[in-house]
Amino acid sequence: MYDIVCFFILIKNITMSKVKYMTTQTMDELRHDWDIAEIEALFELPLNDLLFQAHSIHRANFDPNAIQISTLLSIKTGKCSEDCGYCSQSAHHNTELEAESLLPLEEVIEAAQKAKDEGADRFCMGAAWSRPNKRDFPKVLEMIKAVKSLDLESCVTLGMLDSEQVQQLKEAGLDYYNHNLDTSPEFYGNVISTRTFQDRLDTLHNVQEAGINVCSGGIMGMGEERKDRCSLLSQLANMEQHPDSVPINMLVQVEGTPLYGQDEIEPLEFVRTVAVARIMMPHSVVRLSAGREEMSDEMQAMCFFAGANSVFYGERLLTTDGASTNSDQKLFDNLGLKTHLEKKKSCKNKHKHSHSEHAQSRASA
Ligand code: SAM
Ligand code: DTB
Ligand code: SF4
Secondary structure, three states: OHHHHHHHHHHHHOOHHHHHHHOOOOOOOOOOOOOHHHHHHHHHOOHHHHHHHHHHHHHHHOOOOEEEEEEEEEEEEOOEOOOOOOOOOEOOOOOOOOOEOOOOHHHHHHHHHHHHHOOOOEEEEEEOOOOOOOOOHHHHHHHHHHHHHOOOEEEEEOOOOOHHHHHHHHHHOOOEEEOOOEOOOOOHHHHOOOOOHHHHHHHHHHHHHOOOEEEOOEEEOOOOOHHHHHHHHHHHHOOOOOOOEEEEEEOOOOOOOOOOOOOOOOHHHHHHHHHHHHHHOOOOEEEEOOOHHHOOHHHHHHHHHHOEEEEEOOOEOOOOEOOOHHHHHHHHHHHOOEEHHHHHHHHHHHHHHHHHHHHHHHHHO
């Protein structure tokens, strides 16, 4: 209630020119009609106003001290036919990456069990494919079933899918499909030439139709401008259904890729992007994704305040190193963030406690 009161005081205090945009977004209203000018106006807010608005919306929709933990595994590495300018795995670039064909099921199970033991609640498997092939796809379905049987949520990212493949993924019990829009439709051609923005939207549409949760976001720091970040966010938020999960990646610069040596995004511009994503998609989980190992603790803390409530966790992302699990654990402790698994355990313990207290009080009565 206090948050709501503060939020409306804030809105009242904002200059008249901004009011047009600010009053249109309430705490959990889901809008699908964002225009670029109003998104730009959010980016232009004084940082404190933007963070306050984003955090108020975050708090109204989520536990602000809970964090969702996903762990990644590359199940098929390198030699990809697409030419994504950021990617170490494209066959078009010379990145000295060691290619690997599809991993055996046992290796995937082992990695998933390890991820669970380290505190992950979701296991995401990525394949360097433009689209899955007939030979390997059934093996991926088996991997999904195996991950589910460990009581982990499953996520895969396999490139473009047709509606039959989507249906098979659904039947295998897949929870999330990751398929990033990556950047604005206007900037897309500067980064990728072997597929179109519309190809990405078509796969997302198929996935949503089948009732699989969509995980879709983008990469910041590829040389795009703020207007591109606004345009990407408008594409995500104006989808018929917001993605359930929105990964905001900061480019991991890989030697040998066309985007190596690119000017980095300003840390506060990245924080603003997270905040605007939170405001525009109030019910979606916003993931602070690749690039965390380059971010200071303070920058990450600001992103969590701005509304990020998920991370990729583990020493390895797909082909590059992730933030170390030790330093992550310290960071979460320092910020008082609890993972979903920790929250679940403490809930169970409380439940057990109240049962045994109840039993004791009955025995002593
Ligand atoms: N091949 C599939 C595809 O492109 O959809 C799945 C794997 S691909 C590696 C998954 C996503 O990882 C990409 O869409 C991109 O957003 C992200 N990604 C890849 N390389 C990255 C990098 N160097 N920095 C940040 N994100 C990256
Ligand atoms: C996403 O948005 N980021 C992840 C996941 N989805 C598949 C991938 C990050 C890759 C970072 C570079 C690498 O390790 O190859
Ligand atoms: Fe291939 Fe995916 Fe990398 Fe693009 S991002 S080159 S599609 S693995």
